[in-house]
Amino acid sequence: MTNDASNGTEDFTELTDAQWRERLTPAEFQVLRQAGTERPFTGEYTDSTDVGVYACRACGAELFRSETKFESHCGWPSFFTPLAGEAVIERVDDSLGMRRTEVLCANCHSHLGHVFSGEGYDTPTDLRYCINSISLTMRPAEG
Template sequence: MTDQPADLSQLTDEQWRERLTPQEFHVLREAGTERPFVGEYTDKTDVGVYRCRACGAELFRSTTKFESHCGWPSFFSPLAGDRIIERVDDSLGMTRTEVLCANCHSHLGHVFAGEGYDTPTDLRYCINSISLTFEAE
């Protein structure tokens, strides 16, 4: 029997450190960012579903992934609107929209609008590879 709460968003930092590698913890729980062009999913084109690495929640389908040349996996839409949380991020002296997993509140990346991408939403969900796992279909 575990002493971890059923609601993963309520885990303590110590409990998260037991579940994640130091690099995963830095990005997922401390809102860090992996270096561009090094993530395992940046150039992945296989068909499947991208899940939250921290909790396994389904977040994005490969059919919404596109090449934005930004250095991180980019998607134009989440699997469903209730799968993510968006909140204002005023860090680094600029205002951005942070994207979190709605299930466990882990940091995934940021979403940007109006960049002129030829996508159905004109949105770019710029997501850290280390925040994701991939399940092929």
């Protein structure tokens, strides 16, 4: 079930796990609310070239524009910058015996993926926001 962050009537950060389980499929809940990861090269947006905006599947907040998506060959949709400076939250993730930077939706604090820097990507930011497809929905551009 997709929610709409634009209506401003619901504080998604206050929802319980039980409420999230009612709104999300088991696979969506595992990734978005339990910081899981979908298998590489299996997500619906990995190879997508559609023009539009990618939004959070949990709350509907807009996160990334298709113009910032690039092919990094990592197995997940990759973007070089979020839609706006306040669209995502970044925090340290020391799981799996390594230090990474986790990316969360700023509106509902759902897990999206990770951001990597300094890997020599030929992008304006030299960043790779590696995002799970299951964390996103695509809103095609009008016209």
